[in-house]
Amino acid sequence: xxxxxxxxGGDCPGLNAVIRAVVRKGVKEYGYEFVGFRxxxxxxxxxxxxxxxxxxxxxxxxxxxxxxxSSRTNPFKIExxxxxxxxxxxxxxxxxxxxxxxEDTLGVATKLDSLGVKVVGVPKTIxxxxxxxxxxxGFDTSVNIAVEAxxxxxxxxxxxxxxxxxxxxxxxxxxxxxxxxxAGGAACILIPEVKFSVDKVCEWVExxxxxSYAPIIVIAEGAIPQDGDMITKDQTLDSFGHVxxxxxxxxxxxxxxxxxxxxxxxxxxxxxxxGGSPTAxxxxxxxxxxxxxxxxxxxxxxxxxxxxxxxxxxxxxxESATAQLKLVTPDLYAEAEVFFG
Numbered sequence: 001x002x003x004x005x006x007x008x009g010g011d012c013p014g015l016n017a018v019i020r021a022v023v024r025k026g027v028k029e030y031g032y033e034f035v036g037f038r039x040x041x042x043x044x045x046x047x048x049x050x051x052x053x054x055x056x057x058x059x060x061x062x063x064x065x066x067x068x069x070s071s072r073t074n075p076f077k078i079e080x081x082x083x084x085x086x087x088x089x090x091x092x093x094x095x096x097x098x099x100x101x102x103e104d105t106l107g108v109a110t111k112l113d114s115l116g117v118k119v120v121g122v123p124k125t126i127x128x129x130x131x132x133x134x135x136x137x138g139f140d141t142s143v144n145i146a147v148e149a150x151x152x153x154x155x156x157x158x159x160x161x162x163x164x165x166x167x168x169x170x171x172x173x174x175x176x177x178x179x180x181x182x183a184g185g186a187a188c189i190l191i192p193e194v195k196f197s198v199d200k201v202c203e204w205v206e207x208x209x210x211x212s213y214a215p216i217i218v219i220a221e222g223a224i225p226q227d228g229d230m231i232t233k234d235q236t237l238d239s240f241g242h243v244x245x246x247x248x249x250x251x252x253x254x255x256x257x258x259x260x261x262x263x264x265x266x267x268x269x270x271x272x273x274x275g276g277s278p279t280a281x282x283x284x285x286x287x288x289x290x291x292x293x294x295x296x297x298x299x300x301x302x303x304x305x306x307x308x309x310x311x312x313x314x315x316x317x318x319e320s321a322t323a324q325l326k327l328v329t330p331d332l333y334a335e336a337e338v339f340f341g
Contacts, residue, residue, distance in 0.1 A: 001095040002033045003297060005052060007066040008040030008073070008105030012124050012138035013278030014286035016060040016067055018100050021290025023057045030298050035092060040101070041108055042073040044085045049092070061283060064276045075108060082115060089117065096297050100124050102136075106305065107322045113303040120296045121305035121318045122289045126274055129173035129327070132320040133307035137286040142169070142273040143179045149269055150184030150216055157214035163205050163256055163264040167249030169273055170220030174328045176273070177220040178336060187215035188340040190252075192222035193328045201252070202259045204341040209262065219249055288313050 005022055007015050019036070026032040034052035037043025050056070050068065060067055075081030089097075096118040099109040102125035109119045123130045126142035146168050157164040166186075168176045174191020181189035187208040190196045201217065208215035253264035278286065285308065292306045292313045304315040 001030070001297070002035065002093045003294070004035045004037050004044065004089065004092075004094045004097045005068065006037040006040055006043050006097065006099055006101075007068045007070050007124070008099065008101035008108075009070060009124070010102070010126070011065045011070055011274055012126055013064045013141040013274070013276065014137035014282040015065065015070075015100060015124060016057075016063045017278065017283050017286035018122055018124075018137070018290040018293070019052065019067065020057045020060050021287045022098055022294045023052050024054065025291050026294045026297075027054055030294070032294075035094060036068045039069040040071040040073050040105065041075050041085070042071045043068070044088050044094075044097075045073060045075050045078065045081055046084075047088045047092075061287075062277045064274075064278065072104065074104070076111065082112070085112070086115075086117065096120065096302065098122060098293050098297065102127070102130060103322050103325070106130070106318065110303075110319045110322060113318055118297075118302040119318065120293050120302060121321060122293050123305060123307060123321060126176065127170055127173050128175040129325045130321050131324050131326045132305070132316045134310065135285065135308050137278070137282040137289065138274070139175065140281040140285075141276070141279045142176055143183070144279055145273050145276070146176060146180035146218075146269060147183045149267065149272075150180060150186065150218065153216055153267060154185070154214070157216060160263070161209075161214055163209075163215045163217065163253075163260075163262055165217045165219060165249045165253050165256075165264060165266040167219050167221055167266060167268040167270075169269070171222040172325055172327070174220045174223070174333075177218050177223075178328055178332065181218035182336050182339070184216065184218065185339070186218040187213075188217050189333075189336050190217065190219040190223040191328055191333065192220055192224065194330075194333060195224050195226045197226050198252070198255045198259065202256055205256055205262060205264075206260055207341040217252070219252060221248060223248055225252075
């Protein structure tokens with residue numbers, strides 16, 4: 001068999017570990033050939049490829065990003081996009097695809113599967129918001145990067161008697177904010193799932209100052225104030241209809257200064273959370289996902305996504321990954337609220 005592999009959407013620590021595992025097992029156990037498609041769905045759309053074999057995938061396990069490159073190309077928004085993908089796959093003799101990505105990439109994979117393209121999906125997102133898998137690789141790395149930043153910001157906040165706001169990624173789901181905020185000892189954690197009261201945040205800030213500590217507030221980029229809307233960088237949309245988020249942390253800092261008289265500063269971690277080497281947990285999880293993905297192809301079990309259920313890797317319907325977002329539940333948020341203020 002000849003297998004195509006692509007990585008789509010935002011880059012993520014652990015992508016290269018998946019590619020390596022897919023190729024290693026596919027070549028050594030099944031004798032398959034592999035074609036790497038460059039830059040997400042743009043690769044099969046335009047015939048952009050690179051060679052994938054034992055040599056080209058050697059040494060990539062600890063590397064962040066993806067050797068295949070990525071993009072947010074949506075073939076369903078391009079005239080004759082699906083037909084071009086099918087034609088290119090046929091010309092190259094591609095028997096099946098391994099699509100590694102998040103909500104948008106796997107959403108395209110699900111539609112292509114329904115149109116006869118043989119696909120197996122691998123869940124990837126630092127946001128950890130894909131449905132039907134306990135964790136996605138990249139999330140653990142992102143949380144650890146955020147926690148390290150919070151630890152460092154605690155000392156400078158205390159030195160200058162300031163409130164420091166740490167803005168982390170999380171458009172619709174607050175998993176990174178929740179986990180990093182709990183682990184980093186935040187004075188409060190603000191997530192997209194629960195609209196926040198500015199006045200309540202200010203109470204927590206003043207309470208922390210009264211106890212001789214400088215407050216750290218962890219806020220997801222998609223968090224929304226009770227009397228406001230999601231704050232965006234501008235009104236432009238990507239090919240999947242997403243707006244660019246930016247500025248909620250800076251906005252909140254201004255509100256805190258105006259209402260409390262305390263100095264407030266914001267640190268936006270941004271793409272730092274997505275870059276660099278994956279943690280050991282993400283390397284292992286990504287490797288296991290890759291091994292099970294190529295096994296699913298060998299078994300002819302297409303239209304599936306590999307997923308983590310407990311400690312086991314399962315196969316679930318590909319469409320279930322994007323049927324709904326996996327959001328922070330009220331009971332989990334309530335656990336964190338004990339430490340607010």
